[in-house]
Amino acid sequence: MKIVVTGAKGFIGKNLCIMLREHGHKDIIEVDRNTTREELSTFLSEADFVYHLAGVNRPKNEAEFEQGNSELTTYIIDKLTSYGRVVPIAISSSTQAEHDNPYGKSKLLAEKTVEQYGKFSGASYYIYRFPNVFGKWCRPNYNSFVATFCYNTLNNLDITINDPSASVTLVYIDDVCHSLISLLNGSINSGFNSVLPEYPTTVGYVADLLAGFKNSRDSLTIENVGTGFCRALYSTYLSYMSPNQFSYNIPCYGDERGVFSEMLKTKDAGQFSFFTAHPGVTRGGHYHHTKNEKFLVVKGKALFKFEHIATGECYELKTESDLPLIVETVPGWSHDITNIGAEEMIVMLWANEIFDREAPDTFARPLK
Incomplete structure:
Protein backbone atom coordinates (compact mmCIF):
# COMPACT_ATOMS: atom_id res chain seq x y z
CA MET A 1 0.00 0.00 0.00
CA PRO A 131 -10.70 20.64 17.89
CA ASN A 132 -7.47 21.73 19.59
CA VAL A 133 -4.90 18.98 19.06
CA PHE A 134 -2.02 18.82 21.55
CA GLY A 135 1.05 16.65 21.98
CA LYS A 136 4.74 16.44 21.25
CA TRP A 137 6.29 18.46 18.42
CA CYS A 138 3.57 21.07 18.11
CA ARG A 139 5.20 24.45 17.55
CA PRO A 140 4.87 26.88 20.49
CA ASN A 141 3.79 30.47 19.92
CA TYR A 142 2.01 29.45 16.74
CA ASN A 143 -1.51 28.05 16.85
CA SER A 144 -1.63 25.87 19.99
CA PHE A 145 -2.01 27.48 23.38
CA VAL A 146 -1.03 24.17 25.02
CA ALA A 147 2.31 24.14 23.18
CA THR A 148 2.91 27.77 24.13
CA PHE A 149 1.97 27.17 27.78
CA CYS A 150 4.27 24.14 27.99
CA TYR A 151 7.21 25.98 26.47
CA ASN A 152 6.72 29.12 28.56
CA THR A 153 6.23 27.22 31.81
CA LEU A 154 9.44 25.27 31.31
CA ASN A 155 11.41 28.39 30.36
CA ASN A 156 10.09 30.71 33.09
CA LEU A 157 8.21 32.89 30.61
CA ASP A 158 4.92 34.59 31.40
CA ILE A 159 1.66 33.01 30.27
CA THR A 160 -1.09 35.34 29.06
CA ILE A 161 -4.60 34.26 30.06
CA ASN A 162 -7.47 36.61 29.39
CA ASP A 163 -10.14 34.35 30.84
CA PRO A 164 -9.07 31.34 32.95
CA SER A 165 -12.60 29.93 32.79
CA ALA A 166 -12.67 29.90 28.98
CA SER A 167 -13.78 26.47 27.77
CA VAL A 168 -11.71 24.47 25.33
CA THR A 169 -11.95 20.95 23.89
CA LEU A 170 -8.70 19.08 23.38
CA VAL A 171 -7.69 15.85 21.66
CA TYR A 172 -4.32 14.15 22.09
CA ILE A 173 -2.00 13.55 19.15
CA ASP A 174 -1.60 9.81 19.85
CA ASP A 175 -5.38 9.37 19.77
CA VAL A 176 -5.55 11.39 16.54
CA CYS A 177 -2.95 9.16 14.87
CA HIS A 178 -4.56 5.94 16.09
CA SER A 179 -7.89 7.08 14.67
CA LEU A 180 -6.33 8.00 11.32
CA ILE A 181 -4.46 4.70 11.06
CA SER A 182 -7.63 2.74 11.84
CA LEU A 183 -9.05 3.98 8.53
CA LEU A 184 -6.65 1.83 6.52
CA ASN A 185 -8.51 -1.43 7.12
CA GLY A 186 -11.57 -0.06 5.28
CA SER A 187 -14.06 -0.97 7.99
CA ILE A 188 -15.09 2.57 8.88
CA ASN A 189 -17.94 4.25 7.05
CA SER A 190 -17.34 7.33 4.95
CA GLY A 191 -18.26 10.74 6.29
CA PHE A 192 -17.38 12.81 9.30
CA ASN A 193 -15.18 11.20 11.92
CA SER A 194 -14.15 12.29 15.37
CA VAL A 195 -11.28 11.46 17.68
CA LEU A 196 -11.98 9.97 21.09
CA PRO A 197 -11.52 10.69 23.87
CA GLU A 198 -12.15 14.39 23.81
CA TYR A 199 -11.04 16.37 26.83
CA PRO A 200 -13.30 19.31 27.69
CA THR A 201 -11.43 21.63 30.03
CA THR A 202 -10.55 25.28 30.64
CA VAL A 203 -7.53 27.37 29.79
CA GLY A 204 -6.91 28.08 33.46
CA TYR A 205 -7.01 24.41 34.44
CA VAL A 206 -4.38 23.58 31.82
CA ALA A 207 -2.12 26.36 33.11
CA ASP A 208 -2.58 25.17 36.72
CA LEU A 209 -1.69 21.59 35.83
CA LEU A 210 1.44 22.71 34.02
CA ALA A 211 2.49 24.81 37.02
CA GLY A 212 1.98 21.72 39.18
CA PHE A 213 4.20 19.66 36.87
CA LYS A 214 6.95 22.22 37.19
CA ASN A 215 6.62 22.56 40.97
CA SER A 216 6.78 18.79 41.40
CA ARG A 217 10.56 18.86 41.03
CA ASP A 218 10.76 20.94 44.21
CA SER A 219 7.91 19.42 46.19
CA LEU A 220 8.63 15.91 44.83
CA THR A 221 4.83 15.49 44.66
CA ILE A 222 3.62 14.55 41.20
CA GLU A 223 0.10 14.98 39.83
CA ASN A 224 -1.95 11.91 38.85
CA VAL A 225 -0.12 11.46 35.55
CA GLY A 226 -0.94 7.80 34.94
CA THR A 227 -4.23 8.06 33.07
CA GLY A 228 -6.44 10.31 30.96
CA PHE A 229 -5.91 13.97 30.25
CA CYS A 230 -3.31 14.49 32.96
CA ARG A 231 -1.18 11.67 31.51
CA ALA A 232 -1.37 13.14 28.00
CA LEU A 233 -0.65 16.69 29.14
CA TYR A 234 2.30 15.59 31.28
CA SER A 235 3.81 13.73 28.33
CA THR A 236 3.32 16.83 26.19
CA TYR A 237 4.91 19.06 28.83
CA LEU A 238 7.97 16.80 29.07
CA SER A 239 8.41 16.81 25.29
CA TYR A 240 9.24 20.54 25.39
CA MET A 241 12.22 20.00 27.69
CA SER A 242 15.66 20.75 26.36
CA PRO A 243 18.36 18.16 27.18
CA ASN A 244 19.74 20.26 30.03
CA GLN A 245 16.32 19.93 31.71
CA PHE A 246 16.25 16.14 31.63
CA SER A 247 17.52 15.76 35.20
CA TYR A 248 17.12 17.37 38.62
CA ASN A 249 18.50 16.97 42.12
CA ILE A 250 16.64 15.62 45.13
CA PRO A 251 17.50 16.11 48.83
CA CYS A 252 19.73 13.47 50.41
CA TYR A 253 20.24 13.12 54.16
CA GLY A 254 23.22 11.26 55.61
CA ASP A 255 24.53 10.20 59.03
CA GLU A 256 26.77 7.49 60.44
CA ARG A 257 24.32 4.79 59.32
CA GLY A 258 24.16 5.78 55.62
CA VAL A 259 21.93 8.05 53.55
CA PHE A 260 18.19 8.47 53.04
CA SER A 261 16.46 10.18 50.14
CA GLU A 262 12.86 10.70 49.10
CA MET A 263 12.48 10.28 45.34
CA LEU A 264 8.82 10.79 44.44
CA LYS A 265 5.54 11.51 46.18
CA THR A 266 2.09 10.96 44.72
CA LYS A 267 -1.22 12.48 45.73
CA ASP A 268 -3.03 9.20 46.31
CA ALA A 269 -0.53 6.35 45.89
CA GLY A 270 2.13 7.03 48.50
CA GLN A 271 5.78 7.82 47.99
CA PHE A 272 9.07 6.26 46.86
CA SER A 273 12.38 6.53 48.69
CA PHE A 274 15.70 4.77 49.04
CA PHE A 275 18.27 4.42 51.79
CA THR A 276 21.68 2.90 52.34
CA ALA A 277 23.20 1.18 55.34
CA HIS A 278 26.83 0.44 56.13
CA PRO A 279 27.79 -3.14 57.14
CA GLY A 280 26.37 -4.02 60.54
CA VAL A 281 24.04 -1.00 60.66
CA THR A 282 20.41 -1.47 61.72
CA ARG A 283 17.64 0.86 60.58
CA GLY A 284 14.05 1.03 61.76
CA GLY A 285 12.98 -0.19 65.18
CA HIS A 286 9.45 1.18 65.01
CA TYR A 287 5.89 0.20 64.15
CA HIS A 288 2.85 1.68 62.42
CA HIS A 289 -0.86 1.42 63.14
CA THR A 290 -1.98 1.92 59.52
CA LYS A 291 0.96 2.76 57.29
CA ASN A 292 2.29 0.06 54.99
CA GLU A 293 5.78 -0.11 53.45
CA LYS A 294 7.38 -2.32 50.83
CA PHE A 295 11.16 -2.86 50.86
CA LEU A 296 13.36 -4.16 48.07
CA VAL A 297 17.07 -4.75 48.64
CA VAL A 298 18.76 -3.80 45.36
CA LYS A 299 22.32 -4.18 46.64
CA GLY A 300 23.70 -6.24 49.49
CA LYS A 301 22.26 -8.61 52.12
CA ALA A 302 19.65 -7.83 54.76
CA LEU A 303 18.10 -9.32 57.88
CA PHE A 304 14.52 -8.21 58.58
CA LYS A 305 13.17 -8.70 62.10
CA PHE A 306 9.56 -8.34 63.23
CA GLU A 307 7.87 -8.36 66.64
CA HIS A 308 4.13 -8.20 67.28
CA ILE A 309 3.57 -5.29 69.66
CA ALA A 310 0.65 -7.00 71.48
CA THR A 311 1.60 -10.70 71.58
CA GLY A 312 5.38 -10.49 71.44
CA GLU A 313 5.51 -12.98 68.57
CA CYS A 314 8.77 -12.68 66.63
CA TYR A 315 9.74 -13.43 63.06
CA GLU A 316 12.79 -12.79 60.90
CA LEU A 317 13.90 -13.35 57.33
CA LYS A 318 16.98 -12.82 55.23
CA THR A 319 17.13 -11.47 51.70
CA GLU A 320 19.73 -10.25 49.21
CA SER A 321 19.85 -8.42 45.94
CA ASP A 322 20.65 -11.54 43.91
CA LEU A 323 17.18 -12.91 44.74
CA PRO A 324 14.75 -9.93 44.57
CA LEU A 325 12.15 -10.17 47.30
CA ILE A 326 9.56 -7.61 48.40
CA VAL A 327 9.31 -7.42 52.17
CA GLU A 328 6.16 -5.87 53.65
CA THR A 329 5.79 -4.06 56.95
CA VAL A 330 2.54 -5.07 58.63
CA PRO A 331 0.56 -2.75 60.92
CA GLY A 332 1.03 -3.69 64.58
CA TRP A 333 4.42 -5.33 64.03
CA SER A 334 7.60 -3.49 65.01
CA HIS A 335 10.32 -4.00 62.44
CA ASP A 336 13.92 -3.24 61.58
CA ILE A 337 16.46 -4.08 58.87
CA THR A 338 20.15 -4.87 59.37
CA ASN A 339 22.92 -4.95 56.80
CA ILE A 340 24.46 -8.41 57.30
CA GLY A 341 26.70 -8.19 54.24
CA ALA A 342 30.26 -6.97 53.77
CA GLU A 343 29.34 -4.05 51.50
CA GLU A 344 27.03 -1.07 51.55
CA MET A 345 23.37 -2.07 51.34
CA ILE A 346 20.93 -0.12 49.15
CA VAL A 347 17.19 -0.50 49.69
CA MET A 348 14.23 0.84 47.72
CA LEU A 349 11.18 1.76 49.76
CA TRP A 350 7.55 2.46 48.90
CA ALA A 351 5.10 3.73 51.51
CA ASN A 352 1.37 3.85 50.85
CA GLU A 353 1.09 7.39 52.18
CA ILE A 354 3.19 10.56 52.14
CA PHE A 355 5.07 11.11 55.38
CA ASP A 356 3.26 13.63 57.56
CA ARG A 357 5.42 15.14 60.29
CA GLU A 358 2.31 16.23 62.20
CA ALA A 359 0.86 12.70 62.15
CA PRO A 360 3.69 10.33 61.21
CA ASP A 361 2.06 7.06 62.38
CA THR A 362 5.56 5.91 63.35
CA PHE A 363 6.26 4.81 66.94
CA ALA A 364 9.66 3.78 68.27
CA ARG A 365 9.94 0.22 69.59
CA PRO A 366 13.39 -1.33 69.27
CA LEU A 367 13.44 -5.05 68.67
CA LYS A 368 15.25 -7.49 70.96
Whole structure:
Protein backbone atom coordinates (compact mmCIF):
# COMPACT_ATOMS: atom_id res chain seq x y z
CA MET A 1 0.00 0.00 0.00
CA LYS A 2 1.38 3.38 -1.04
CA ILE A 3 0.29 6.05 1.40
CA VAL A 4 0.57 9.73 0.53
CA VAL A 5 0.71 12.13 3.46
CA THR A 6 0.47 15.84 2.74
CA GLY A 7 1.70 18.16 5.47
CA ALA A 8 4.10 15.39 6.47
CA LYS A 9 6.49 17.78 8.19
CA GLY A 10 3.74 19.37 10.26
CA PHE A 11 2.68 18.52 13.78
CA ILE A 12 0.10 15.85 12.97
CA GLY A 13 1.89 14.62 9.84
CA LYS A 14 5.20 14.02 11.58
CA ASN A 15 3.57 11.98 14.35
CA LEU A 16 1.39 10.08 11.87
CA CYS A 17 4.25 9.06 9.58
CA ILE A 18 6.23 7.66 12.49
CA MET A 19 3.24 5.68 13.79
CA LEU A 20 2.42 4.38 10.31
CA ARG A 21 5.92 2.91 10.11
CA GLU A 22 5.51 1.44 13.58
CA HIS A 23 2.41 -0.33 12.23
CA GLY A 24 4.43 -1.88 9.42
CA HIS A 25 3.61 0.54 6.60
CA LYS A 26 6.85 1.13 4.72
CA ASP A 27 5.79 2.80 1.48
CA ILE A 28 4.92 6.25 2.82
CA ILE A 29 5.24 9.22 0.47
CA GLU A 30 5.77 12.39 2.46
CA VAL A 31 4.58 15.62 0.87
CA ASP A 32 5.64 18.97 2.32
CA ARG A 33 6.09 22.61 1.31
CA ASN A 34 9.09 21.74 -0.84
CA THR A 35 7.14 19.22 -2.94
CA THR A 36 6.29 20.58 -6.37
CA ARG A 37 2.86 20.20 -7.92
CA GLU A 38 4.40 17.95 -10.59
CA GLU A 39 5.86 15.68 -7.92
CA LEU A 40 2.58 15.66 -6.04
CA SER A 41 0.76 14.71 -9.24
CA THR A 42 3.08 11.73 -9.72
CA PHE A 43 2.65 10.64 -6.12
CA LEU A 44 -1.15 10.80 -6.41
CA SER A 45 -1.08 8.65 -9.55
CA GLU A 46 0.43 5.85 -7.45
CA ALA A 47 -1.44 6.40 -4.19
CA ASP A 48 -3.54 3.72 -2.51
CA PHE A 49 -4.57 6.02 0.34
CA VAL A 50 -4.22 9.77 0.90
CA TYR A 51 -3.96 11.59 4.19
CA HIS A 52 -4.45 15.24 3.33
CA LEU A 53 -3.16 17.08 6.39
CA ALA A 54 -1.59 20.12 4.71
CA GLY A 55 -3.27 23.44 5.26
CA VAL A 56 -2.85 27.10 6.14
CA ASN A 57 -4.03 28.59 9.41
CA ARG A 58 -1.60 31.46 9.95
CA PRO A 59 -1.40 33.23 6.56
CA LYS A 60 0.23 36.54 5.71
CA ASN A 61 -3.02 37.49 3.98
CA GLU A 62 -6.51 36.01 3.78
CA ALA A 63 -6.03 34.86 0.19
CA GLU A 64 -3.63 32.20 1.44
CA PHE A 65 -6.51 30.49 3.24
CA GLU A 66 -8.11 29.66 -0.08
CA GLN A 67 -4.82 28.75 -1.75
CA GLY A 68 -3.57 26.48 1.02
CA ASN A 69 -6.87 24.89 2.00
CA SER A 70 -9.58 24.76 -0.65
CA GLU A 71 -7.47 25.14 -3.81
CA LEU A 72 -4.89 22.52 -2.78
CA THR A 73 -7.68 20.11 -1.90
CA THR A 74 -9.33 20.73 -5.25
CA TYR A 75 -6.03 20.04 -7.03
CA ILE A 76 -5.63 16.72 -5.22
CA ILE A 77 -9.20 15.66 -5.95
CA ASP A 78 -8.95 16.69 -9.62
CA LYS A 79 -5.79 14.64 -10.03
CA LEU A 80 -7.28 11.56 -8.37
CA THR A 81 -10.36 11.90 -10.56
CA SER A 82 -8.34 12.33 -13.75
CA TYR A 83 -6.43 9.13 -13.09
CA GLY A 84 -9.71 7.22 -12.79
CA ARG A 85 -8.57 5.49 -9.62
CA VAL A 86 -10.75 5.03 -6.54
CA VAL A 87 -8.45 6.20 -3.77
CA PRO A 88 -9.65 6.64 -0.16
CA ILE A 89 -8.84 10.01 1.33
CA ALA A 90 -8.85 11.43 4.84
CA ILE A 91 -8.75 15.20 5.34
CA SER A 92 -7.97 17.26 8.41
CA SER A 93 -10.48 20.06 8.76
CA SER A 94 -11.30 22.20 11.76
CA THR A 95 -14.20 23.08 14.01
CA GLN A 96 -13.79 26.53 12.45
CA ALA A 97 -15.59 25.13 9.39
CA GLU A 98 -18.76 25.77 11.36
CA HIS A 99 -18.02 29.50 11.58
CA ASP A 100 -18.32 32.34 9.12
CA ASN A 101 -14.71 33.44 8.83
CA PRO A 102 -12.15 33.17 5.99
CA TYR A 103 -10.34 30.22 7.54
CA GLY A 104 -13.56 28.37 8.31
CA LYS A 105 -14.95 29.03 4.82
CA SER A 106 -11.81 27.63 3.17
CA LYS A 107 -11.99 24.51 5.31
CA LEU A 108 -15.69 24.04 4.61
CA LEU A 109 -15.08 24.29 0.87
CA ALA A 110 -12.32 21.68 1.15
CA GLU A 111 -14.70 19.39 3.01
CA LYS A 112 -17.36 19.69 0.32
CA THR A 113 -14.82 18.96 -2.41
CA VAL A 114 -13.77 15.74 -0.69
CA GLU A 115 -17.36 14.74 0.01
CA GLN A 116 -18.36 15.24 -3.64
CA TYR A 117 -15.36 13.21 -4.78
CA GLY A 118 -16.36 10.32 -2.53
CA LYS A 119 -19.96 10.30 -3.64
CA PHE A 120 -19.07 10.62 -7.33
CA SER A 121 -16.23 8.07 -7.44
CA GLY A 122 -17.36 5.67 -4.75
CA ALA A 123 -14.09 6.17 -2.86
CA SER A 124 -14.13 6.13 0.92
CA TYR A 125 -13.66 9.59 2.40
CA TYR A 126 -13.13 10.70 5.98
CA ILE A 127 -13.45 14.26 7.27
CA TYR A 128 -12.09 15.22 10.68
CA ARG A 129 -13.08 18.53 12.21
CA PHE A 130 -10.29 18.56 14.76
CA PRO A 131 -10.70 20.64 17.89
CA ASN A 132 -7.47 21.73 19.59
CA VAL A 133 -4.90 18.98 19.06
CA PHE A 134 -2.02 18.82 21.55
CA GLY A 135 1.05 16.65 21.98
CA LYS A 136 4.74 16.44 21.25
CA TRP A 137 6.29 18.46 18.42
CA CYS A 138 3.57 21.07 18.11
CA ARG A 139 5.20 24.45 17.55
CA PRO A 140 4.87 26.88 20.49
CA ASN A 141 3.79 30.47 19.92
CA TYR A 142 2.01 29.45 16.74
CA ASN A 143 -1.51 28.05 16.85
CA SER A 144 -1.63 25.87 19.99
CA PHE A 145 -2.01 27.48 23.38
CA VAL A 146 -1.03 24.17 25.02
CA ALA A 147 2.31 24.14 23.18
CA THR A 148 2.91 27.77 24.13
CA PHE A 149 1.97 27.17 27.78
CA CYS A 150 4.27 24.14 27.99
CA TYR A 151 7.21 25.98 26.47
CA ASN A 152 6.72 29.12 28.56
CA THR A 153 6.23 27.22 31.81
CA LEU A 154 9.44 25.27 31.31
CA ASN A 155 11.41 28.39 30.36
CA ASN A 156 10.09 30.71 33.09
CA LEU A 157 8.21 32.89 30.61
CA ASP A 158 4.92 34.59 31.40
CA ILE A 159 1.66 33.01 30.27
CA THR A 160 -1.09 35.34 29.06
CA ILE A 161 -4.60 34.26 30.06
CA ASN A 162 -7.47 36.61 29.39
CA ASP A 163 -10.14 34.35 30.84
CA PRO A 164 -9.07 31.34 32.95
CA SER A 165 -12.60 29.93 32.79
CA ALA A 166 -12.67 29.90 28.98
CA SER A 167 -13.78 26.47 27.77
CA VAL A 168 -11.71 24.47 25.33
CA THR A 169 -11.95 20.95 23.89
CA LEU A 170 -8.70 19.08 23.38
CA VAL A 171 -7.69 15.85 21.66
CA TYR A 172 -4.32 14.15 22.09
CA ILE A 173 -2.00 13.55 19.15
CA ASP A 174 -1.60 9.81 19.85
CA ASP A 175 -5.38 9.37 19.77
CA VAL A 176 -5.55 11.39 16.54
CA CYS A 177 -2.95 9.16 14.87
CA HIS A 178 -4.56 5.94 16.09
CA SER A 179 -7.89 7.08 14.67
CA LEU A 180 -6.33 8.00 11.32
CA ILE A 181 -4.46 4.70 11.06
CA SER A 182 -7.63 2.74 11.84
CA LEU A 183 -9.05 3.98 8.53
CA LEU A 184 -6.65 1.83 6.52
CA ASN A 185 -8.51 -1.43 7.12
CA GLY A 186 -11.57 -0.06 5.28
CA SER A 187 -14.06 -0.97 7.99
CA ILE A 188 -15.09 2.57 8.88
CA ASN A 189 -17.94 4.25 7.05
CA SER A 190 -17.34 7.33 4.95
CA GLY A 191 -18.26 10.74 6.29
CA PHE A 192 -17.38 12.81 9.30
CA ASN A 193 -15.18 11.20 11.92
CA SER A 194 -14.15 12.29 15.37
CA VAL A 195 -11.28 11.46 17.68
CA LEU A 196 -11.98 9.97 21.09
CA PRO A 197 -11.52 10.69 23.87
CA GLU A 198 -12.15 14.39 23.81
CA TYR A 199 -11.04 16.37 26.83
CA PRO A 200 -13.30 19.31 27.69
CA THR A 201 -11.43 21.63 30.03
CA THR A 202 -10.55 25.28 30.64
CA VAL A 203 -7.53 27.37 29.79
CA GLY A 204 -6.91 28.08 33.46
CA TYR A 205 -7.01 24.41 34.44
CA VAL A 206 -4.38 23.58 31.82
CA ALA A 207 -2.12 26.36 33.11
CA ASP A 208 -2.58 25.17 36.72
CA LEU A 209 -1.69 21.59 35.83
CA LEU A 210 1.44 22.71 34.02
CA ALA A 211 2.49 24.81 37.02
CA GLY A 212 1.98 21.72 39.18
CA PHE A 213 4.20 19.66 36.87
CA LYS A 214 6.95 22.22 37.19
CA ASN A 215 6.62 22.56 40.97
CA SER A 216 6.78 18.79 41.40
CA ARG A 217 10.56 18.86 41.03
CA ASP A 218 10.76 20.94 44.21
CA SER A 219 7.91 19.42 46.19
CA LEU A 220 8.63 15.91 44.83
CA THR A 221 4.83 15.49 44.66
CA ILE A 222 3.62 14.55 41.20
CA GLU A 223 0.10 14.98 39.83
CA ASN A 224 -1.95 11.91 38.85
CA VAL A 225 -0.12 11.46 35.55
CA GLY A 226 -0.94 7.80 34.94
CA THR A 227 -4.23 8.06 33.07
CA GLY A 228 -6.44 10.31 30.96
CA PHE A 229 -5.91 13.97 30.25
CA CYS A 230 -3.31 14.49 32.96
CA ARG A 231 -1.18 11.67 31.51
CA ALA A 232 -1.37 13.14 28.00
CA LEU A 233 -0.65 16.69 29.14
CA TYR A 234 2.30 15.59 31.28
CA SER A 235 3.81 13.73 28.33
CA THR A 236 3.32 16.83 26.19
CA TYR A 237 4.91 19.06 28.83
CA LEU A 238 7.97 16.80 29.07
CA SER A 239 8.41 16.81 25.29
CA TYR A 240 9.24 20.54 25.39
CA MET A 241 12.22 20.00 27.69
CA SER A 242 15.66 20.75 26.36
CA PRO A 243 18.36 18.16 27.18
CA ASN A 244 19.74 20.26 30.03
CA GLN A 245 16.32 19.93 31.71
CA PHE A 246 16.25 16.14 31.63
CA SER A 247 17.52 15.76 35.20
CA TYR A 248 17.12 17.37 38.62
CA ASN A 249 18.50 16.97 42.12
CA ILE A 250 16.64 15.62 45.13
CA PRO A 251 17.50 16.11 48.83
CA CYS A 252 19.73 13.47 50.41
CA TYR A 253 20.24 13.12 54.16
CA GLY A 254 23.22 11.26 55.61
CA ASP A 255 24.53 10.20 59.03
CA GLU A 256 26.77 7.49 60.44
CA ARG A 257 24.32 4.79 59.32
CA GLY A 258 24.16 5.78 55.62
CA VAL A 259 21.93 8.05 53.55
CA PHE A 260 18.19 8.47 53.04
CA SER A 261 16.46 10.18 50.14
CA GLU A 262 12.86 10.70 49.10
CA MET A 263 12.48 10.28 45.34
CA LEU A 264 8.82 10.79 44.44
CA LYS A 265 5.54 11.51 46.18
CA THR A 266 2.09 10.96 44.72
CA LYS A 267 -1.22 12.48 45.73
CA ASP A 268 -3.03 9.20 46.31
CA ALA A 269 -0.53 6.35 45.89
CA GLY A 270 2.13 7.03 48.50
CA GLN A 271 5.78 7.82 47.99
CA PHE A 272 9.07 6.26 46.86
CA SER A 273 12.38 6.53 48.69
CA PHE A 274 15.70 4.77 49.04
CA PHE A 275 18.27 4.42 51.79
CA THR A 276 21.68 2.90 52.34
CA ALA A 277 23.20 1.18 55.34
CA HIS A 278 26.83 0.44 56.13
CA PRO A 279 27.79 -3.14 57.14
CA GLY A 280 26.37 -4.02 60.54
CA VAL A 281 24.04 -1.00 60.66
CA THR A 282 20.41 -1.47 61.72
CA ARG A 283 17.64 0.86 60.58
CA GLY A 284 14.05 1.03 61.76
CA GLY A 285 12.98 -0.19 65.18
CA HIS A 286 9.45 1.18 65.01
CA TYR A 287 5.89 0.20 64.15
CA HIS A 288 2.85 1.68 62.42
CA HIS A 289 -0.86 1.42 63.14
CA THR A 290 -1.98 1.92 59.52
CA LYS A 291 0.96 2.76 57.29
CA ASN A 292 2.29 0.06 54.99
CA GLU A 293 5.78 -0.11 53.45
CA LYS A 294 7.38 -2.32 50.83
CA PHE A 295 11.16 -2.86 50.86
CA LEU A 296 13.36 -4.16 48.07
CA VAL A 297 17.07 -4.75 48.64
CA VAL A 298 18.76 -3.80 45.36
CA LYS A 299 22.32 -4.18 46.64
CA GLY A 300 23.70 -6.24 49.49
CA LYS A 301 22.26 -8.61 52.12
CA ALA A 302 19.65 -7.83 54.76
CA LEU A 303 18.10 -9.32 57.88
CA PHE A 304 14.52 -8.21 58.58
CA LYS A 305 13.17 -8.70 62.10
CA PHE A 306 9.56 -8.34 63.23
CA GLU A 307 7.87 -8.36 66.64
CA HIS A 308 4.13 -8.20 67.28
CA ILE A 309 3.57 -5.29 69.66
CA ALA A 310 0.65 -7.00 71.48
CA THR A 311 1.60 -10.70 71.58
CA GLY A 312 5.38 -10.49 71.44
CA GLU A 313 5.51 -12.98 68.57
CA CYS A 314 8.77 -12.68 66.63
CA TYR A 315 9.74 -13.43 63.06
CA GLU A 316 12.79 -12.79 60.90
CA LEU A 317 13.90 -13.35 57.33
CA LYS A 318 16.98 -12.82 55.23
CA THR A 319 17.13 -11.47 51.70
CA GLU A 320 19.73 -10.25 49.21
CA SER A 321 19.85 -8.42 45.94
CA ASP A 322 20.65 -11.54 43.91
CA LEU A 323 17.18 -12.91 44.74
CA PRO A 324 14.75 -9.93 44.57
CA LEU A 325 12.15 -10.17 47.30
CA ILE A 326 9.56 -7.61 48.40
CA VAL A 327 9.31 -7.42 52.17
CA GLU A 328 6.16 -5.87 53.65
CA THR A 329 5.79 -4.06 56.95
CA VAL A 330 2.54 -5.07 58.63
CA PRO A 331 0.56 -2.75 60.92
CA GLY A 332 1.03 -3.69 64.58
CA TRP A 333 4.42 -5.33 64.03
CA SER A 334 7.60 -3.49 65.01
CA HIS A 335 10.32 -4.00 62.44
CA ASP A 336 13.92 -3.24 61.58
CA ILE A 337 16.46 -4.08 58.87
CA THR A 338 20.15 -4.87 59.37
CA ASN A 339 22.92 -4.95 56.80
CA ILE A 340 24.46 -8.41 57.30
CA GLY A 341 26.70 -8.19 54.24
CA ALA A 342 30.26 -6.97 53.77
CA GLU A 343 29.34 -4.05 51.50
CA GLU A 344 27.03 -1.07 51.55
CA MET A 345 23.37 -2.07 51.34
CA ILE A 346 20.93 -0.12 49.15
CA VAL A 347 17.19 -0.50 49.69
CA MET A 348 14.23 0.84 47.72
CA LEU A 349 11.18 1.76 49.76
CA TRP A 350 7.55 2.46 48.90
CA ALA A 351 5.10 3.73 51.51
CA ASN A 352 1.37 3.85 50.85
CA GLU A 353 1.09 7.39 52.18
CA ILE A 354 3.19 10.56 52.14
CA PHE A 355 5.07 11.11 55.38
CA ASP A 356 3.26 13.63 57.56
CA ARG A 357 5.42 15.14 60.29
CA GLU A 358 2.31 16.23 62.20
CA ALA A 359 0.86 12.70 62.15
CA PRO A 360 3.69 10.33 61.21
CA ASP A 361 2.06 7.06 62.38
CA THR A 362 5.56 5.91 63.35
CA PHE A 363 6.26 4.81 66.94
CA ALA A 364 9.66 3.78 68.27
CA ARG A 365 9.94 0.22 69.59
CA PRO A 366 13.39 -1.33 69.27
CA LEU A 367 13.44 -5.05 68.67
CA LYS A 368 15.25 -7.49 70.96
